Amino acid sequence: MKKSYQSLEDNSTNNMKQVIYRNLTSRILSLGFVLLLTFSSSLTAQEGDAEKGKKLYGVNCASCHKLDKRMTGPALRNVEARLYEDEGLDRAWLNTWIKNSAGLIKSGDAYANKIYKEYNGVAMTAFPQFSDQDISDILAYTAQPKPTPPVIVDNGPVDGGGQGDSTSNELILGALALLFALLAGALVLVNKTLNRFADAKGIDVVVDEKRTPLWKVFAQNQFLVLVTTILFLLASAYFVYGSLMSVGVDQGYEPVQPIHYSHRIHAGENAIDCKYCHSSARVSKHSGIPSLNICMNCHKSIGAVADATQAEGINEYGVDYNSEIQKLYKAVGWDEDTQSYTGETSPVKWIRIHNLPDFAYFNHSQHVSVAGVECQTCHGPVEEMEIMYQHSPLTMGWCINCHRETNVKVEGNEYYTKIHEELSKKYGVEQLTAAQMGGLECGKCHY
């Protein structure tokens, strides 16, 4: 555990450098945008509503265009201004292009053909339904300056705070200890002074009879010694047993993974179904670690996280999510600039968290598809886990307990109809547990 923490810190410091660099570039960029904005605002023919434009953009454009990054189509921030600046194309050209790009290409327009070729001959979907106002709205949205990412203060993020807390606690404790020491010292002094006074006054201080020390009394009482010894042995046996039973139980195992993958963001915030990625859990004994092409289903278009998420990652978890996405791209061989696969892959070596011994057979599909057990029942609140860890002990006792307590889901499953009818009659119960169905037999899991 300790080790994993350290390396996280390492990560975060590395990432900090990158963040500074990023900030620098983005600052320069935003300066440029401000400059651009001053020009572009004068160019805008119709005033568009950026808010409306954002909605329209999200529905119609976002699947192929990003504001600041090239995707299926070009980046669109300040597109109008840029077109005017660089190519001398005005709003009218843009309107034609958006409403019917294919037509424009056919008409032999030079820039339209250039763009068409540059993006591998993929024609842009025509949007004849857009009114000019709609287009103004969208362009107004694209003309908004890029929000500056929040500047992060380097204060040794999470740990800094934690350390601060602990030092203050220590301080208070130290002060208290000092106080007590002073008090004790004072008492001793007072006692001494009183004795001196008594001496001086000639008052006999009543001295207690010399009593046998307590430990001697204890040692002489054989019964007490015996009871204590037994208690001591029992207590140590309890702890030894406990520690031995935890050998090989890796509850809470939370290794550092080659890519910092946040289940919290994917399963929690974005509420992606577990089985979207772990699809083989439905049909196979393995839940399966998703292959990288599954990641790319979404990450083809998600090259960076939202700025707020990024800030949260850095401040709270000490991780640069964007660089983690870059690790994915590297592994899968995705070139963001050309939006294509390079073919150079380097498979990710994940560290396996849930390890069952070879002699235990576990089948995900039995539990997920047949029994309808929620993933969280065994894997815990995955949607809250920033880093995946082993939630359950995965011991045999834990399995057996669940089998004893869980009812078999028989409704609508023709396989169970007959056996359930007969067995429930035999055991005189309404609902059969997995154990009654034979879920405690050795050979069901060990073969």
Added chain:
Amino acid sequence: MSSNKKYWKSVEELNENSSIVETLQQNEFVEAIPTDEFLGDKESLESSSTSRRDFLKYVGFSTAAASLAACEGPVIKSIPYVVQPNEIIPGVANYYATTIANGFDFASVLVKTREGRPIKIENNTDAATNGIANARVNASVLGLYDSLRVKSPMKGDSEISWSTFMSETTSKINALSDAKEIVFLTQTLASPSTHKLLAEFKEKYGNVRHVVYDAISESAALDAYQAMYGTRGMANYDFSKAMTVVSIGADFLGDWQGGGFDSDYAKKRIPANGKMSRHIQFESNMSLTGANADKRVSLKPSEQKLALATLYSYVTGNSAGGNSLSEELNAAVKSAAQQLKRAGSNAVVVTGIQDVNAQTVVLELNTYLKSKAFDPKTTLKTRQGSDKAVMQLVSDMKAGKVGAIIMNGVNPMYTMPNASDFADGLAKTDISIAFSLKQDETSSNCDYIAAAPHYLESWGDVEMKKGHYSMMQPTIRPLFDTKQFQDVLLAWNGNDVSYRDYLKSVWTADILSGASFNKAVQDGVFISSSSLDETITTDANADDTEQTSTLTGSSAAMALANSAKGSEMEITLYTKTGLGDGQQANNPWLQEFPDPITRTTWDNYVTVSKVDADAMGLVNKNVANGGLNGSYVNVTVNGVTVSNVPVIIQPGQAKGSVGMAFGYGRTSKALKDEMKTGVNAYALYQNFNTVQDVSLEKAAGEHEFACVQLHNTLMGRGDIIKETTLEIFNTKSKRVWNKVPEVSLNHIETPVTSPDVDLWDEFDRSIGHHFNLSIDLNACTGCGACVIACHAENNVPVVGKSEMRRSRDMHWLRIDRYYSHEDTFTEDIIEKEATDGLGLGDYLVGDGQGDGSLSTFNRLENPNDNPQVVFQPVMCQHCNHAPCETVCPVAATVHSRQGQNHMAYNRCVGTRYCANNCPYKVRRFNWFLYNKNDEFDYYMNDDLGRMVLNPDVTVRSRGVMEKCSMCIQKTQKTILDAKRDGRVIKDGEFETACSAACGNGAMAFGDINDKESKIAALKDDDRMYHLLEYVGTKPNVIYHTKVRNTSEA
């Protein structure tokens, strides 16, 4: 009580003032031991700051630290696909249909793959031809992961790249002068597309010859067929249409004419409506076929020829002449002839005599009988070799006429009797190329080794029977840098398409006639109504046909009778069920596979009859550790001697004949040292004739066999294998021939199945599934496919010869083979029943003929000279009242509601009580760690070999007991699949590895609580009995009484 005795320690004590005595009282040694000297450098020792105590502290600390550190679990990495193939789901098996065609075994099979790795071969039940995998085919999957495969093309001993290989070979082939031939020496390919490729090659290069070479030749049958019908092929036989089978020396349940006849044969062996087939076997070696025969006549190979000629004359009425048979044999032949004639078109005659005349006579006989089982139209194409062409090639090579020799799938340096001639010839060629999986005897003598892929990595097509096509498709990406023969041929032909595309175009154009190619690949088989015209480019035998075609009918029989010249001792060379022709000799599964007849592993040997052995002073004996020892002989054929061949005394071996198996005695780099077992019988295979005159000479020493069955007879215990005759079966009630044993309860005989005589309470097993495995002793031919299938499915380890010898075999499923002491097992029982008293007197004076039990049982231990044989597969019987379960101190083996006896390996502490208490002796103990252990350097010791392991079954560790689980991983999977689909399980869905592998229908598996199921019917069958029923174990494995058709009429 103290003693005042004084003990003297030395003479010195006599001397009272001896200083030595004084010193000895003080010190242990008289002189100080010079420890410093022998401990090393005195100075450095003294100056060292590390004292002995410190040293111990360090040791203690480091031990403690190391063991503490060991508590930390290892970090396990998981690497998912970057791009996961659509068809692969980790944890779910995929099946692909493909075909094995290695020149010896031809079969359409299904390949089970997990995570892209082929792990098991299964039967392709959709295939009409050869859809049943035999033991070797089942084991062939392990060959894919053979660590000794060549990993890239080689030139001499060094690895080269394919581009170098292609450029060098192409230029050398092109540089050959026109006078010199290019020769292709291949296995039987039977591949339409490859034949076409070879024809194209011939067109391009001109002076090209293609010679087909079968290591074990069926040339005689091919020649006879060609002489009679004009085309080259072998007549097909469908034994499911034969009610009377007469075989003269044909091991048709083994590898006779390509094999694959057993499942049809077995169909007629199960009595139905009071009828079953009658099988008469004339043979000299005890073969699998002879062991299954209703009547077996043992006779020398030369007598076989005569017997066939006589049979011909009895059936057709034409005299064959020649010497006359002995009276006894003559009567047997006459009786067989009568039965054949009576059966008429329901009869069939086959022979394995390697003689054109013999084969011609059989063709004539079957034609005469109008046998329904005889099919000369749909010829078999699985053997196409021509002895003459091969002989011609060797002499041409020696004469320097051959410029280039390109070999595929053959290993003549090992399989040729005149291997040295071939080596001479090979040296005289300008270029020699061998397409090979291995650096074997031949390829390591060639200029180039073209690294060939395993059949599970290859494309291909096979026409096994006329019009019956099979497709070979890769089931895994090539593991090594290999290229298949056909792809290289395409490149030499200057054709740049891949072989797969070429194959598709050939099939689309010539075979499929409009049917879908993808469907053919998926099914693995395709039956074409219009077969391809013969385009086989085997030359050099077209002109030979004339001389063989002269003899037909009675003249052939006469020639056969005249050629039957016996000698004092004759040898019949045969192939074993395990190794076959020997190309899979590096397969530890097959090496450890017990021969069905001798039950011996890791060896070949000479089989000798008891009479001959006694005459020559040859012995077989069991030594103290239970191992079998045998004498050695030197075997000489025609001046060629094979020395130190171990001897097995084989009941049923014809007097004056011996047998010896091919496939052993390999050397070369293609095998691990452990696999270089046995002696090479190919040296004796002169003129490609399996029968030779031989002389045997006893050699010194004793051979240590690894034989897994020490006791060969049943000792009259008819309750282990119940058997009866067809006549009794048809006429008498079940109580006569399949009586439930009875025990006395209050002096009343009560059947053991009654709950009143049971120690234990019955459990209710009527709810849910209750599995039973049924074994029909009538259909079981002992072929052993189930043994290997079980091996592959359940990760059963290979333990090696020395462990096998100690009876530490790990096979979960064994096939026991028993011989009768009298002529039949029934007579054994009568003899046993007739025992009277102990007969100690008779026994002590050595009168073996007394009827006391000592003498009788002593006698019964010896098998008959021509015994009845029976096979009985035995695996864990999954007793409902299991003796093993009650004695386990840790409850590691317990029963389930489904009838399976569970074995929890992680719970087992290895007391082995269970094995001791098991009446069936089916439990196996892991004496050692058999995986990742250099002492057991078989497939589980290397990463490549471990790829064949079934991920659903635990690999057991040292010190635990294991046994048949009734393939619980398979039954659980079937149940889970049904649960997931929410449906009821249909009959036939449950399978074990053995029942699925059994192509003969001897094994059936299912749920007896499904009253409509096949297994429920089998359980209620009259023939059903339990093994050792009187023990009261109530097994879930059921057997079916063996019925023999003994009627001579």
